[in-house]
Amino acid sequence: MRDFGYARATDVAATVATLDHGNATVIAGGTELLNWLRLGISEDDNVLDIGAVDELHGITRRGDELFIGALTTLNDLAAHPAVDNGAAALASACRQAASAQIRNRATLGGNVLQRTRCPYFRAEAPLPWACNKRVPGSGCSALTGHHERQAIFGWTEQCVAVQPSDPAVALAALDAQVDVTGPAGTRSIAMTEFHLTQEEAAAQGDPLREHRLEPAELITGYRLTLCPEEGQAYVKVRERASYEYAIVSAAATVRSEAGVIRAARVALGSVAQKPWRLTDIEPQLVGLTLDRAVLMPVLTRAMAAAKPLPNNGFKIVLAARAAVRALLIAGGTP
Numbered sequence: 047m048r049d050f051g052y053a054r055a056t057d058v059a060a061t062v063a064t065l066d067h068g069n070a071t072v073i074a075g076g077t078e079l080l081n082w083l084r085l086g087i088s089e090d091d092n093v094l095d096i097g098a099v100d101e102l103h104g105i106t107r108r109g110d111e112l113f114i115g116a117l118t119t120l121n122d123l124a125a126h127p128a129v130d131n132g133a134a135a136l137a138s139a140c141r142q143a144a145s146a147q148i149r150n151r152a153t154l155g156g157n158v159l160q161r162t163r164c165p166y167f168r169a170e171a172p173l174p175w176a177c178n179k180r181v182p183g184s185g186c187s188a189l190t191g192h193h194e195r196q197a198i199f200g201w202t203e204q205c206v207a208v209q210p211s212d213p214a215v216a217l218a219a220l221d222a223q224v225d226v227t228g229p230a231g232t233r234s235i236a237m238t239e240f241h242l243t244q245e246e247a248a249a250q251g252d253p254l255r256e257h258r259l260e261p262a263e264l265i266t267g268y269r270l271t272l273c274p275e276e277g278q279a280y281v282k283v284r285e286r287a288s289y290e291y292a293i294v295s296a297a298a299t300v301r302s303e304a305g306v307i308r309a310a311r312v313a314l315g316s317v318a319q320k321p322w323r324l325t326d327i328e329p330q331l332v333g334l335t336l337d338r339a340v341l342m343p344v345l346t347r348a349m350a351a352a353k354p355l356p357n358n359g360f361k362i363v364l365a366a367r368a369a370v371r372a373l374l375i376a377g378g379t380p
Contacts, residue, residue, distance in 0.1 A: 050083065051092035058227050058266060061096055065262040066229045070094045072264065074117055075151040077144075078160050086171030087161070087180065102155075102266060105129065110272050116155030116265045120213070121146070123154060132272035135297045135376075138280040139216040145289040155265045158214045158224075158240075159257065162207035162319075163291050164188055164196065178204050179254055189355070195293060198352040198361050199318040200243025204253045206355060208316045209241050210291045216280050218321035219297035219313040222270040228263030237268070238313075241320030256319060276301045276309075279375035281368045292316040294365040298372035300336070307331050310373060312345075314365050317352070324348045324369070336377040338370055345369045 053070070055061040064070055071090040073079045074097060082088035096102060102117040105126050112128055123129050124140040144152060161167070166177045166187040176185035188196050188206050196206040214237070222237040235258055247255040259265070280297045284290040295315035301308045310331040314322040327348040334340050345366040352362050374380050 048083070050090070052095065053092065054095045054097075055099055057099055058101055058264065061094065061099060061264055062228055062262055064094055065264065068092060072096055074153045074156045075119065077148050077152045078156055081168075082161075084170070085168060087167075096264075107272075112270050112272055114154060114268045114270075116267050117153045120144070120149040120152050120154065120157060123213075124149070128272075132274065133216075133220060133270060133278065135216040135219055135278035135280045135299065136213060136270075138278075139212040139282075139295075139297065142280065142282045143212040148289075154213055154268065158211050158217070159259075159265070160211055161256070163210050164207045165192060167207065179207070182254060193355045194358050195291075195316070196355060196358060197244075197318050198354045198358060198365075199322050200245045200320070201318070201353070202244040202248055202253065204248065205244050205319075207244075207319055209256075209319050209321065210316060211321075212280070212282065212292065212295060212315065214241070215295050215313050215315035215321045216278075216297040217268060217270070218323055219299055219311050220270045220278075221311065222268050224268055225266045226259060226263045227266050228260055230260075232266075234269070238321070238323050238325075243319045246320075273299075273301070277376040277378055279372045281372040281375070282315075283364055283368050294361055294368050296365065296368035296372040297321075298369065298376045300373055300376035302336060302377045305336050305377075305379065307334050307336060307373075307377065310376075312348075312369050312373065314369060317361060317365055331373070336374055336379045338374065341370045341373055342366065 070092040073093050073095050103115045106113045107128050120140040124137045130137045167179050175187040197208050217237040223234045224240050241257050247253050277300045282292045282295045297313045299311045312324040330344050349362045349366050
């Protein structure tokens, strides 16, 4: 661990000003940044603690809209009645993330911004292998190495990493908005557009960019619309029952009548460098009965655009089955 400066922010405006004028990185719950500093992933000389910024905390219901402050912890989210009753997929995703101890500290904003768990990226400096995210231009060892957990959508030869956040997948399925504040003012970004796949980043001329935050911008919170007649679910496929990142995951919302889907949204996790919304097939789900045999062919077609690596083609089947299971649970017929 190298030396670094430390300061505490008191409000959003001061935080943005500090980020805009100094070589600093933000610390919230501290469950991720300290690893970045230890491994050499973060090279900033100063850490800005935003834990005392009151306006970034808490959950507020405004009519049919729920606002969640960026510093709300995962455990507080999962235990909040408004989230559990009106955004069940998000509550479930929070409960299944990390361990109970980490969820007591980890914030929603930090979790959504966590970086890939790729072992080539997470190695301690100096790196014993190639990783373009750590050393641009060095190559991607995962392409020909261990890539069983890597992307099947949106990757390039620059990088095949996936975004590992559980809550991010639920937020994408819930059509959440991300509120951010920066030197240019405030704006909102759709959760489905917040992260970038490697292909999207390359098209913008920055192949290693992971999200749409601009320099010195800060996530202040998340907004989502509550829909009481909608069922929701989050399904996580992992190698062990707790404290494990997803191999694949799926979040779904369903509005149904007499076992027939009237509206549905589906997002997949751990298949790309962003939550992967299945927007193309969502209209095809309308009018279908909530039956595994009926839904499986549609979800299988949704995976046709996948381009698996040599050793992770199994993710195609797992993701389709996880999505069907999430739809059935959300529809009340698991």
